[in-house]
Amino acid sequence: MRATFGVGLLGLGTVGSAVARAMTTRTKRLEAMAGRPLRLVAAAARDPKKQRDAGGVTVTQDVFAILDDPDVHVVVEVIGGTSPARDLQLAAFERGKHVVTANKELVAKEWKALHEAARLAKRELRFEAAVAAAVPVIAATRQLAASRPRVVRGLLNGTTTFICSQLDRGRSFDEALAEAIRLGYAEADPTADVDGYDAAYKLSILISLLEGRHFHPDDVRRTSLRGTTLADVDAARARGVTIRYLATADFGEKATRARVGPEEVALDSLEGQAVGPTNVVRFETDLAGTLVFSGPGAGGDATASAILGDVIAI
Ligand SMILES: NC(=O)c1ccc[n+]([C@@H]2O[C@H](COP(=O)([O-])OP(=O)(O)OC[C@H]3O[C@@H](n4cnc5c(N)ncnc54)[C@H](OP(=O)(O)O)[C@@H]3O)[C@@H](O)[C@H]2O)c1
Structure with a gap:
């Protein structure tokens, strides 16, 4: 079994909360399919006091604390829009993290910059959720x-x-x-x-x-x-x-x-x-x-x- 793969979640709205919920309710399945344990390390939102599903982790406003956390290997960006999402995804690559996003606007507009940053960092940019959600x-x-x-x-x-x-x-x-x-x-x-x-x-x-x-x-x-x-x-x-x-x-x-x-x-x-x-x-x-x-x-x-x-x- 490979080492634990840490997930940092940026955004805890409709999509982010559903990701946190799924990560806590199906840990065994995710581990079996990934071939390693997946752990939600931290999550960020604009208002950390709002009641929501956060998978049992502390909710912070400090997105850079998540990007700088050595236990985070993949950043899931589900804030949406271009700002600050663009800078956050680029900062994630600069820190050697993979990026997974549902952000169609950003991927569509900033295709070149994001792919180039991923290539330079030798990390993955994945966006299956950005088009037709569950439909692969x-x-x-x-x-x-x-x-x-x-x-x-x-x-x-x-x-x-x-x-x-x-x-x-x-x-x-x-x-x-x-x-x-x-x-x-x-x-x-x-x-x-x-x-x-x-x-x-x-x-x-x-x-x-x-x-x-x-x-x-x-x-x-x-x-x-x-x-x-x-x-x-x-x-x-x-x-x-x-x-x-x-x-x-x-x-x-x-x-x-x-x-x-x-x-x-x-x-x-x-x-x-x-x-x-x-x-x-x-x-x-x-x-x-x-x-x-x-x-x-x-x-x-x-x-x-x-x-x-x-x-x-x-
Ligand atoms: N909803 C869908 O069915 C769906 C389907 C496919 C793709 N998408 C895409 O998924 C992304 C998220 O959609 P959503 O519906 O989940 O949006 P949402 O409900 O509006 O959630 C956005 C989240 O981002 C947080 N946020 C906003 N600005 C932030 C900042 N500066 N720092 C940290 N957190 C910040 C918000 O915090 P607060 O909660 O504190 O305000 C909220 O938790 C979008 O790109 C959207 O296009 C959505």
């Missing part, structure tokens, strides 16, 4: 490396899928958005979801992996869901289709074109049937043909599953 599309994308991609298409954002499914049920966009916020699917500021930034980050990560070079999220054409009306959905349904917020990458001979926005899908397709956080990702490739992945693309436990899969794989 990052692992699948890496495994498809020998195949040329033709199209990647799917549902990468649960909030917009929920809103579209509410439009299917006769609610207006504003009513559907209010319900999404009430149920906790959407943030009070829903811009990242309904204006397509979140889906664009995830699509940019998949394209970057499939092409072996950075494809910036600004190069994804975004159309907001805000303009979609009940009348659009009714007209679509009368023709046997409905509307979902799709992310699409077309890998042409000369250029890759990427877009996110409302599009028509067959009523009886996986996409047309999806109602909430279910993500769907279809890959069309030359050697491997068409592959379809579907499953929970959000939620604390689903995201923790992907994060711990990454920690085990290091």
Whole structure:
């Protein structure tokens, strides 16, 4: 059995708490799968006094105490956003730690800087949870490396899928958005979801992996869901289709074109049937043909599953 592998957790919100909980409730399984004991060494949050699941470790505001702790071998960054997450991930590599993250915005925007820092440090950067949470599309994308991609298409954002499914049920966009916020699917500021930034980050990560070079999220054409009306959905349904917020990458001979926005899908397709956080990702490739992945693309436990899969794989 190898020596204990220490985990430092930066962020104890929806995802961080689920990681801490899973680490304390399934230590035997994690040890068996990793071939070494995994130990949650320390956890950081903005407000250390807040009641939450922290896996029995002390919660600190001092993120650098975790980065400098010699017992921490992998830093799990689940704070989100670019600042301070970018500096914290780079500081982790400088200190010889591996980094596992669910932070799609940071990975999509800072692809080059993060990968270069990991390469220089000879440490791993892993981000399975950043795209489609529990659905292992990052692992699948890496495994498809020998195949040329033709199209990647799917549902990468649960909030917009929920809103579209509410439009299917006769609610207006504003009513559907209010319900999404009430149920906790959407943030009070829903811009990242309904204006397509979140889906664009995830699509940019998949394209970057499939092409072996950075494809910036600004190069994804975004159309907001805000303009979609009940009348659009009714007209679509009368023709046997409905509307979902799709992310699409077309890998042409000369250029890759990427877009996110409302599009028509067959009523009886996986996409047309999806109602909430279910993500769907279809890959069309030359050697491997068409592959379809579907499953929970959000939620604390689903995201923790992907994060711990990454920690085990290091
Ligand atoms: N939620 C999901 O279903 C999901 C799915 C896939 C990926 N993700 C990604 O996972 C990441 C985390 O998402 P989340 O939903 O868990 O967010 P969240 O609930 O808002 O949690 C963020 C955590 O970071 C802490 N934090 C914020 N600023 C900090 C700082 N400067 N130093 C230390 N801690 C700080 C917060 O502390 P306080 O609690 O004290 O405020 C909170 O515990 C994001 O990148 C998100 O995009 C989330």
